[in-house]
Amino acid sequence: MDRLDALKLFIRIVESGSFAAAARDIGVGQPAVSKQIASLERYLGAQLVRRTSRSMTLTETGQSVYEAGLRIVGDFSELEASVGHGQMSPSGLIRVTVPPVFGRLYIVPRLPAFFARYPQVCVDLSATERNVNLVEEGFDLSIKSGPLADSSMHARHLASSPVVVVATPEYLDKHGRPERPHEIERHACVVFAPMREPRAWRFGNIEGPGQYVPSGNFRTGDAEQIRAAVLAHMGLVQAPGWLFAAEIASGAVVSVLEDFAPPPLPVHGLHPSGRRLPNKTRVFLDFVAEVLAADPRPAFVTA
Template identity: 60%
Template sequence: MDRMDAISLFVRVVDSGSFSAVARTLGVGQPAVSKQIAALEAHLGAQLLQRTSRSLTLTEAGRDFYESGVRLLGDLEAAESRVGRGRIAPSGLVRATVVPVFGRLYVVPRLHEFFVRYPDVAVDLVVADRLMNLVEEGIDLGVHNGELSDSSLIARKIAQTPVVTVATPAYLEAHGEPAIPAELEQHFCIIYAPQGAPRIWGFHGRFGPTTHQPKGAFRTNDAEQIRTAVLADLGIAHTPGWLFASEIASGAVRPVLTDYEPAKLSISAVRPGGRFLASKVRVFIDFLAEIFAQDPSLAL
C-alpha cells in the first residue's frame, strides 16, 4: 500500500461522502476503493469511517486523521512547487463545470493555449445550467454566474458582466422600443425558465430597483435557445451581457433600457472548501482569469 495514495484517496472519499463517487471519478470499481480504505485502517489500527447502506460518517479518529491528511497533502503540494521551481509541472485531469453557452463561447476556443502551456493537464468540461454539487459529482471547480449561496464553497471572482436587455433592430422597428421597464408589458418577452418558473427581470433606475414579470409565447431553460430566439426577431430578452457581446458589438442586436441596467453580475471560480488546492486546478483558474481579463465584455 502506498500511504500517500491511500491518504489522498481517504480525503477524497470524505470530501465526496461516497465510495462510488470517487470510484467513478477514478474509473475504478467501488470495491477497489473500499479495499484501499480498509488497508489504510488496518495499517493505522483504527477505524476511520463508519459505513451504513445510506451514508458514511467519520469516527473521532477519522476526523483527526482527515484534518491531518488535508494539511499533509497541501504541504506536499506546496513543497513540490517550491523545490521544483517550475520543474514539477502540473499534471492530471481537471473537472470543471460551466453553463453550456459560456463554455462554447469563452472557454473552449482558448483551450489550445492552455494545453500548450500545460501539456500534462487534461480538462473535462461538464455543462450544466446550474451550480452542481461539486463534491458529490467529483468536480474540481465551477464557473459560476451571480451570487454564491453555498458558504461551504471557496469563490474567486475572475470576471464580471453587465445584465442587458436586448432585441434585434428588426424587432424594435416592428414593435417600438420600450422607454421604461413598465412598457415591456406591450412587448413579446423571451423567457428564461431554468426550473419551470420564469425568472423575474431586475432593473435599477434613478428611483431605485424595480422588477418585471416577463410574459411571452416562448420560454426555455437553455441560454442557447434564448440567443436563437432573439436573433430570429421573436422578442426582447434580459440576459448576462456575455451572451450577446459579439452581436451588440456588430449591431446585430441592440441594448434597450440602458438607463435601467442593474449592477454587474460577478463570474467566479468556485471550489469545495476544506481541501488543498492542487496545482492543476490553480493554473486552470489562473488561466481563466487571464483570458477573461483580455475580453472587454468580461474584464473586471
C-alpha cells in the same frame, strides 16, 4: 501500502461516499480496502469512520484526518511536480463544470492557448447549469455566472458582466423601442424560465418596484435557445452582456434601457474549501480570469 497511499485511499472513500465505491474506483476488492483503513486506524490509534449496513459517517477524528490529508496529499503532489521537472510544472487532469453557452463562447475557443502554455495539463469540461457538488461528483472547479447560493465552496471573483436588455433592430423597427422599464409590459419578451418559473427582470435607477416579470409566447430554461429566439426577432430579453457581446458589437442586436441597468452579474470560480488548491487548478483559474479580463464591455467588467 504505505501511509501516504493509505491516506489517499481514505480520502477517496470519503469523497466517493463508501468503501465499495472506492474499491471499484481503484479496481480492488472491498475487503482489501477495509483492511487498509483498519490498518490506518490502528496506526493513528483512533476510529475514522462509523459503518452500518446502509451508511458510512466520519468520526470527529476522521473529519480532522480527512481535512489534514487533503493538505498533505496536495503538498506532496506539488513537491513531486517540482522535483520531477526542476521547477513547478503543472500536470494532470482538471475536471471543470461550466454553463454550456459560456463554455462554448469563452472557454473552449481559448483552450489551445492554455494547452500551449501548459501542455501537461488535460481539461475535462462538463457543460451544465445545475449546482454541482464538486466533492461528491469528483470535480476540481466550477465556473458560475450569476449570484451564488450559500455554499461551503471557496469562491474567487473573476469578473462581472453588465446586465443588458436587447432585441434585434428588426424587432424594434416593428414594435418600437422601450424608453422606461414599465414599457416592457407592452412588448413581446423572450422569457428565461429555469425550473419552469419565469425569472423577473431587475432594473435600477427607478422609483417603485425594481423588477418586472416578463411575458411572451416563448419561454425556455436554455441560454442557447434564448439567443436563437432573440436573433429570430421574437422579442426583448434581459441577459448578462457576455451572452450577446458579439451581436451587440456587430449591431445584430441593440441594447435598450441602458440608463436603468441593474448591478452587473458576477462570474466566480468555485473550488472545494478546506484543501490546498492544486497548481494545475490554480493555473487554469488564472487563465480564465485572464481571458475574461481581455474581453471587456459589453461582455465583462474585470474583478
